[in-house]
Amino acid sequence: MKKYLKQHLLYIIGLVLILVIGTMFSIWVQFLKGDILNLALEGNFKKSVIVAGTLLMAILLEILFMHLEYLMENKISYLCVKTLKADLFEATVRKDYFSFNNKSIGEYVSKFTTEVDTLKNAYLNSIFMIIMFALKIVFVTGSLVWLNWKLAIITLVLLTMPLYVPKLAEKKLLANQNEYLKTMEIFLGKLNNFLEGFELIKNYKVEKSIIQQFKLYNNRSMNAALKNNNASALVRILSTFMSYFSYFVIVAFSAYLVIEKDFNAGEFFIAINMIDQLSYPLIALSGCIQNIISVKDLNKSVTGYYGDTLEVRGIKQKVINQFKSKIEFKNVKFSYDENKAILQDISLSFEKGKKYLIKGPSGTGKTTLINLLLKYYKPTDGIISIDDMDIQEITTMYDIATVVRQDNFLFNDTLRNNLTLYQDISDEKLLEALEKVQLGKFANIEGLNMVVGNGGNLFSGGERKRICIARALLTNKEVLILDEPLANLDTENIEKLEERILDLKNYTIIMITHIISEEAEMKFDKVINLEIR
Template identity: 25%
Template sequence: MTLEANIEQKETRKNKHKNKSIFLRMLRYAFPYIHLLILSIVIVLTLTYLTLLPPQIVRKAINSYILSETLSTSERLSGIAKQGMMFLLVSSGIFLFEYLSILVTTYIGGRVVYDIRRQLYDHVLRLPMSFFDRHPSGQITTRITSDTQNIQEFFTSVITSIVNDVFLLAGVIFMMWRISSRLFLDIIYVFPLIIIAMTVFRYFDIRAYRAVRNGIAKVNAYIAENLAGMPVTKLFNAEDFKREEFDKINRELFKSRMNQLYVFGIFRPLINFLYYLTMSLIIWFGSKYILGKILNFGDLFAFVSYIDTFMRPIEDLSEKYDIIQNTTASAEKIFALLDEKTEEETKGGKSEITHGKIEFKNLWFTYDNKRWILKDINVEFHPGELVAIVGETGAGKTTIMNLINGMYRPQKGVITIDDVPLEEYDLQMLRKHVSAVPQDVVLFSGTLLDNIRLFHEEISEEEVYRALEKVRALDIIQRLPNGIHTK
């Protein structure tokens, strides 16, 4: 075995173990709805049983009534009518249980995604500011929206489909053996070919999917980077170079997509060929057995119907496998976000500031672990003092403010409030006592009142009016159509 093959084999084993742990972790979210999951499996098993009945009903109608030579015409018509009613009842049952299956699985998927999204957003709210410096908002939005949607699709259409397909395939094999074991043994050689085709498809589909996934990631990263740097591109007339650079990355993604299409393009026709090969064998051997009085025409019809039922889940394999691949990739990203460390918990939970003396002792700070923004800072801020910190852009003025309210933690040194390390204080209490006016204006959806008191309902409108009057903004807001209630 070559070194490259050995590395690839180890990587495959590693990915299998990782995927298993991801699925187990994902299934924990379905545990609160285990009763509904069990109900959906019962519904699916009932649906599988009903799906196996129509060929048997038609088989009986053909063998016992249509081809019967001993019954009268009225008896034959009466028997055919009974079988027709039975077929209609079973079809109605299939419709009902398919509806129930879709209803229950969609509800489970919706609840699971609701829980994951709620946990994700709650977790994001508790992440430190350093996380948002490293990750663009679009990436976080994708985790909470698109990636969770992929998980919903897994719970909605994959889990119960797998159960249904497994029992349906087993049921079809049992029914075919029961109808004619000789005819079943004549076509059994096709099944290993189907298994080999599925195995080969899985191998190449994984490789093609990873290539597409990497290509999409490169395109997304390139677009995000170059849209942010568009002013520089235009300033230096670099449009042609950037166009060629993007075209190269885009072409790589196109090739990966085409390779994936080639895999699908071969798999589906191959399965169809094996289906027609099986049908040819059934017709050949079945006709011989009918002529030899070993098999009835109704048996042959049922056999053909079951083969058609057998091939359906195999044809859907490519679609379901892609959903599983997407779910694995999305779940991996979601759990990576959930595993991000939240803001450090306070040690003592000190909930009161006595005087308000702030001191920086030998403080060093960097955002990216490459360039120090603050170097060995030693400064004191005493209660009642009016202190102005002046400096050029990037000197660290905003950084000092963010360090005081605990948005970041210094790499070296310590910040104390009333000679107590900042880490000893309750963060929410600390930020409540620090007033800050950000450089960037951020308006949330809602009314002006919501934005002024930032959704703190305990702050009355009277207090808001007094605050607006103090900052000389009341007259401006009162000119608006709905005042502070303007959206």
């Protein structure tokens, strides 16, 4: 988090200035209290009233600067967390497909919720308190030196003893915090997984067993949280005990100074209030140090989270802006493990401007073939090239290709935003794309402003497919990849969609399907049949 605090250094300086002035007013209040006590003991009523008025003004100013302190801390926290979340999201989106899929959605959500909130509460808030307490300790110690240097030394030595406790327990605190975060990440991943499978749960009537599974993971995460909190509580109570013992010794010494006539009543009163002001910060400072220690690993993990980017790997890659001639698979082999190859000795050629149909039953590697072309995976053997350039040498295939998947993902937003994906595309082009895929009834301003619902549930399956194809056409990419676009559609919608796809001009189309009419199949330039090995 240091990186984000440095980015907002001016606000940190502003906070320090506010804290300095606020602390000075706080100390002034204590001295004014002592003056009132001495004047009262002297019986000087008139002067006591004047000092009381000054005291009231000092208290109000102290409260004002306390409020300014809270506002500034909130501002710094807001800026740091906002920037951190933006960096986390950018790092996540820039991951390659394979790296992204190494974690569940719940684990990514955990970074933006549990981990960021933990850093905010345990790190940022502790930093603010450390700054405040450090300034208070400096000013209060200076005031105690002015009152009595012996008392100042004894106070500083004794009251700093609780600060050593968190450091002694550092390994235990780190282990407990890391265990809690790990179990919480697993819990959120499972929770997300269970909710995604809601229909499956209802379909198979397994509510009872899923509830039991949830309780299992919930218990693990909550037990880890309890263990972490109990360890923190033990460290805090030890620090508090040492602090109160030290406080007792200091008060006894202050009383001794009064007996020895080194202090008058007002000075004793000031000293005790000063020690009170020093005692709490030093107890709290121990807790702040404990918090920062406990999230040390998390801080490194979250702020260092930028994925396995190409720059990190040190690979210089080329950008392709144009598809000139052909895409080739040369003796390509691929397997997820050493035992069984999904694809074996595949040699194919996709020429620019032609339409290709890839057929075959489930398990023949149709989707895997496309994922290899998109660089989601690297071939176990062989080469995939575009215009005689190995695709491993280029940054991404998405510069010239767009893929439409079977699941037809749509954001819960307007039809316009689902088509543009929040980019600046004119309504004229949107309406034209909708007409191309035979969605003319939505090709108007009212239609574009419609909210599609969660997952596009306000549209039929066929309409969702065509919306996704319209979205792909708007990218103006030269290669259009359609992964099972006809799946889960009725006969009428299959025929309509086949017609729309075959009517598309100026695209190299690679379509994967196991459902297609004979009439439509004959209109493709080439049909590639994959068989189970």
